[in-house]
Amino acid sequence: MPTFTALTTLPGKAQAEALGDALERMEPEPTGIGVFEMEDGSGLWEIGAYFTDAPDEAALALLAAAFDAKPFVVSEVPETDWVAHVRRELAPVKAGRFFVYGSHDADKVPDGTEPLLIEAAMAFGTGHHGTTLGCLLALDSLIEDGFAPRSVADIGCGTAVLAMAAARIWDATILASDIDQVAVDVAEANLKANGLEGRVSCLEAAGFDHPDLQSAAPYDLIFANILKGPLIALAPDLFRHNSDGGFAILSGILNEQADQVVEVYQALGYNLVSRNSIVDWTTLVLRKKA
Incomplete structure (x- = not known):
C-alpha cells in the first residue's frame, strides 16, 4: 500500500x-x-x-x-521493505578499532577489531551518521592516548552504540540514558545481542535527572550526542557531573554551531582538546580543568 x-x-x-x-x-x-x-x-x-x-x-x-x-x-x-533497503544501503562502518555492522554482514567483521552489532532496523545510532562516527573516532583517540576511565555516562544514548564501545574496552561503571523509553528498550536489546548484558545500565531520563545517574557521578567520560540546543542547556549539569580532569565527547552539532558550543563550555571551565568535522557535523572533545 x-x-x-x-x-x-x-x-x-x-x-x-x-x-x-x-x-x-x-x-x-x-x-x-x-x-x-x-x-x-x-x-x-x-x-x-x-x-x-x-x-x-x-x-x-x-x-x-x-x-x-x-x-x-x-x-x-511506494511501498518499500525499509529494513531490506537499509541492509542494502548501510555498509559496515569502521571507526578506528571499532566495527559497526548488522547481522547480515556478520561474515565481514575483520580480525583485530571491536565489533558492535546494530541491526539495520535501528535507523539511529548505526555509526553511519557523522555524529556517531565522530564520537567513535574521538573515543578511539582517547584509548590510543591511554585514557582509562572509572565511570562513563552516555547521555541521549539512542542505540547505546557509544556505551557499548566503551564497555568493549574498559571495565568501568557505564550508564546509558535516553529521554525516550523506546530508545532505552533498543539499547537493552543491543547490549544483549552484543553479549554485554549487565555491563551497561540503561535508564530513561532527561539529562542527568535520575537518582542512579546522580549517585554514580562524577564521570571521567561523558558522551552527549544530541543537538546544539540541548547541549547548551545541559552544559552546567554536565559540568557538575564530570570529574575534574575528565573528558566530554559532544556531537549532534552542525559545523557552523560548533564555535557557540565551545564558547559555552569553555566559559564553564573546559579546555577544547579536539574538534573533528564529518560532512555537516562536528564532534568536540573537551576536558574539564582539574
Whole structure:
C-alpha cells in the first residue's frame, strides 16, 4: 500500500504546532504528523503529515494559507521493505578499532577489531551518521592516548552504540540514558545481542535527572550526542557531573554551531582538546580543568 506525504515549512514553533494540530482534524485523517525544527539554522519548522489515502489537496492549500506556511508538497511514496533497503544501503562502518555492522554482514567483521552489532532496523545510532562516527573516532583517540576511565555516562544514548564501545574496552561503571523509553528498550536489546548484558545500565531520563545517574557521578567520560540546543542547556549539569580532569565527547552539532558550543563550555571551565568535522557535523572533545 502506498503512503502519501504532505510537507511544508513556516517560521515559529507555536505556529508550526498549531498547524500540526489542525492537520489532525483533516479528512481523510493523517496516520501520523511530525513537527520539527530544521537543523540548518534558518529558524524554520517543518510540518509533515502521512496518509494511507490521497490527501485532500484543496484542504491542505487552505491550511497552508491560514497559517502563512509555504504550499504543501504532496508526494506518493511506494511501498518499500525499509529494513531490506537499509541492509542494502548501510555498509559496515569502521571507526578506528571499532566495527559497526548488522547481522547480515556478520561474515565481514575483520580480525583485530571491536565489533558492535546494530541491526539495520535501528535507523539511529548505526555509526553511519557523522555524529556517531565522530564520537567513535574521538573515543578511539582517547584509548590510543591511554585514557582509562572509572565511570562513563552516555547521555541521549539512542542505540547505546557509544556505551557499548566503551564497555568493549574498559571495565568501568557505564550508564546509558535516553529521554525516550523506546530508545532505552533498543539499547537493552543491543547490549544483549552484543553479549554485554549487565555491563551497561540503561535508564530513561532527561539529562542527568535520575537518582542512579546522580549517585554514580562524577564521570571521567561523558558522551552527549544530541543537538546544539540541548547541549547548551545541559552544559552546567554536565559540568557538575564530570570529574575534574575528565573528558566530554559532544556531537549532534552542525559545523557552523560548533564555535557557540565551545564558547559555552569553555566559559564553564573546559579546555577544547579536539574538534573533528564529518560532512555537516562536528564532534568536540573537551576536558574539564582539574
